[in-house]
Amino acid sequence: MKLTECKWATCKTCNQRTRMIQSESYGCDTCKTSISLLTKNDGHEYLDITVFHRVESGTTHYQFCSWVCVFKKLKTLKTDYFISLPFLKFDTTVKGQTARDFFKCLR
Numbered sequence: 001m002k003l004t005e006c007k008w009a010t011c012k013t014c015n016q017r018t019r020m021i022q023s024e025s026y027g028c029d030t031c032k033t034s035i036s037l038l039t040k041n042d043g044h045e046y047l048d049i050t051v052f053h054r055v056e057s058g059t060t061h062y063q064f065c066s067w068v069c070v071f072k073k074l075k076t077l078k079t080d081y082f083i084s085l086p087f088l089k090f091d092t093t094v095k096g097q098t099a100r101d102f103f104k105c106l107r
Contacts, residue, residue: 001026001029001032001062002025002026003025004025006023006024007021007022008020008021026046026063028063028064028066028069029063029069029073030073031065031069035064046064047064047065047067048063050084051077051084052082052084053080055080066095066097067102067104067105068101070085070086070105088102
């Protein structure tokens with residue numbers, strides 16, 4: 001979920017955007033914790049799922065800070081097509097996003 005919008009400085013004469021003052025910030029769709037959508041050396045700092053709909057012909061994207069939040073949200077989602085889950089990564093070091101965290105949620 002988007003927490004804050006991108007803000008731009010504008011030229012006073014031509015009214016065009018000149019530079020970005022504040023970038024967009026995102027939060028977990030379950031617990032609203034702020035997350036960074038920038039990539040680091042070990043990959044993304046968030047888990048992303050996509051819900052596909054056949055009838056509406058659209059998709060909905062959700063971002064999460066941990067596998068616990070993913071599983072909480074999955075219980076509430078409804079679709080007539082399918083849901084794309086995050087990859088299970090065994091080399092990530094981000095707390096809450098490891099393969100071990102995923103298997104804890106399955107228990």
